[in-house]
Amino acid sequence: MGHTESVLEDIWIYLVLAVVVIGGGAVALFAGRGRKPRDLPPGSGDSGGARSGTATLDTGTDTAAGPVAPPEADTDTTAPPPAVEQESDAPQAAALERPEPAAGRMVRLRERLARSGALGSTLLRLLSRGDISEADWEEIEETLLLADIGAGPTDELMTALRTRVKVLGTTDPEQVRDILREELLTLVDPDMDRRLAASPVVGDDGEPHPATILMVGVNGTGKTTTVGKLARLLVAEDRDVLLGAADTFRAAAADQLATWGERVGVPVVRSDRDGADPAAVAFDAVKAGREAGVDVVLVDTAGRLQNKAGLMDELGKIKRVVARQAPVSEVLLVLDATTGQNGMRQAQVFAEVVDVTGIVLTKLDGTAKGGIVVAVQRELGVPVKFVGLGEGPDDLAPFDPKGFVDALVS
Numbered sequence: 001m002g003h004t005e006s007v008l009e010d011i012w013i014y015l016v017l018a019v020v021v022i023g024g025g026a027v028a029l030f031a032g033r034g035r036k037p038r039d040l041p042p043g044s045g046d047s048g049g050a051r052s053g054t055a056t057l058d059t060g061t062d063t064a065a066g067p068v069a070p071p072e073a074d075t076d077t078t079a080p081p082p083a084v085e086q087e088s089d090a091p092q093a094a095a096l097e098r099p100e101p102a103a104g105r106m107v108r109l110r111e112r113l114a115r116s117g118a119l120g121s122t123l124l125r126l127l128s129r130g131d132i133s134e135a136d137w138e139e140i141e142e143t144l145l146l147a148d149i150g151a152g153p154t155d156e157l158m159t160a161l162r163t164r165v166k167v168l169g170t171t172d173p174e175q176v177r178d179i180l181r182e183e184l185l186t187l188v189d190p191d192m193d194r195r196l197a198a199s200p201v202v203g204d205d206g207e208p209h210p211a212t213i214l215m216v217g218v219n220g221t222g223k224t225t226t227v228g229k230l231a232r233l234l235v236a237e238d239r240d241v242l243l244g245a246a247d248t249f250r251a252a253a254a255d256q257l258a259t260w261g262e263r264v265g266v267p268v269v270r271s272d273r274d275g276a277d278p279a280a281v282a283f284d285a286v287k288a289g290r291e292a293g294v295d296v297v298l299v300d301t302a303g304r305l306q307n308k309a310g311l312m313d314e315l316g317k318i319k320r321v322v323a324r325q326a327p328v329s330e331v332l333l334v335l336d337a338t339t340g341q342n343g344m345r346q347a348q349v350f351a352e353v354v355d356v357t358g359i360v361l362t363k364l365d366g367t368a369k370g371g372i373v374v375a376v377q378r379e380l381g382v383p384v385k386f387v388g389l390g391e392g393p394d395d396l397a398p399f400d401p402k403g404f405v406d407a408l409v410s
């Protein structure tokens with residue numbers, strides 16, 4: 001992302017904006033001035049969700065999404081990529097936001113889980129009864145199942161609790177709380193590696209490649225939002241990020257992503273043509289990321305789950321095509337925590353189609369039961385890496401097992 005004279009840049013901006021608004025032409029790269037956030041007075045960010053942002057491209061078109069029939073014809077991704085135009089110093093980038101640091105975000109889970117059902121307090125109440133009757137144990141089991149922990153993990157936890165409570169022979173709430181905390185932590189598995197692969201990798205050719213992260217999942221789970229939030233998290237850690245809008249089935253999806261990018265000066269590679277080949281856009285994004293020397297490319301995808309074969313074709317192709325530019329570092333599966341067992345079925349389908357390396361559980365702020373964290377990890381055997389805690393731009397937290405268990409048991 002080079003710097004040219006600002007007058008020239010301004011002309012370019014308006015040209016690019018005009019092209020986009022008219023809806024013609026090439027792939028546009030919406031870039032902020034630089035890839036590093038500029039300092040702003042505290043509190044100037046975080047003023048609301050992406051959709052309430054002030055960026056001029058946030059035209060609200062994302063509410064006007066009709067079903068767009070995607071042409072199935074594949075773009076030849078070996079063809080020269082469409083012209084990528086760079087825009088610097090855009091008017092809307094004048095007020096770059098400074099995302100909140102990652103540390104401490106998990107704390108918010110506590111109040112939010114407290115609102116969404118008192119798993120911890122119910123368990124504590126039952127477990128600190130003097131003589132726990134069989135009916136009490138049944139209630140404990142029911143509480144765990146209702147919290148979406150899943151049958152297998154519930155069985156394990158029941159066995160462990162029965163044994164330990166008996167051995168301990170105490171009703172002291174503090175001691176019971178400690179047991180519960182320990183056993184829940186075991187269930188969440190603190191040893192899983194939850195770090196995001198967000199550092200450039202050296203490819204077979206000896207060249208550095210950006211870490212490439214694909215975001216997959218069913219429509220409405222929060223993929224685009226999570227790409228935006230994740231970009232902010234990475235910006236907060238001084239990473240150079242680039243976004244690829246490979247959900248080409250709704251123009252609004254790319255607009256939505258562009259808005260997220262603009263707010264923190266992160267460039268977005270998109271196609272302005274509905275139904276463009278998602279793999280081609282993903283390819284262009286990773287290529288642009290390589291050329292710009294960014295650390296991470298985040299690729300948003302569409303969430304069509306009409307049938308497994310179609311999904312497999314699409315995601316498989318994106319992954320293959322992207323791999324020509326850079327090895328895929330992560331495939332993050334985005335799941336809506338409020339969908340419970342239904343979400344689990346989606347998870348299984350995606351896991352069969354792509355090698356999922358991490359899970360993002362969104363909407364844990366809502367009516368979601370925290371136990372779904374345990375269930376989904378168990379089911380897929382991959383760690384929950386992030387949790388979505390709201391619609392605000394910084395409502396995404398790196399998942400921390402201890403913080404989570406504390407939130408459940410506090």
Ligand SMILES: Nc1nc2c(ncn2[C@@H]2O[C@H](COP(=O)(O)OP(=O)(O)O)[C@@H](O)[C@H]2O)c(=O)[nH]1
Pocket residue numbers: 049217218219220221222223224225226303361362363364365366387388389390391395
């Ligand atoms: N409450 C809440 N809403 C979320 C969260 N993540 C995403 N959403 C909302 O879910 C809706 C769908 O998100 P979107 O990113 O467009 O989903 P996509 O279709 O998977 O790309 C939007 O209204 C988001 O604001 C979250 O963690 N909590």
Ligand SMILES: [Mg+2]
Pocket residue numbers: 223224225247253300301
């Ligand atoms: Mg989307």
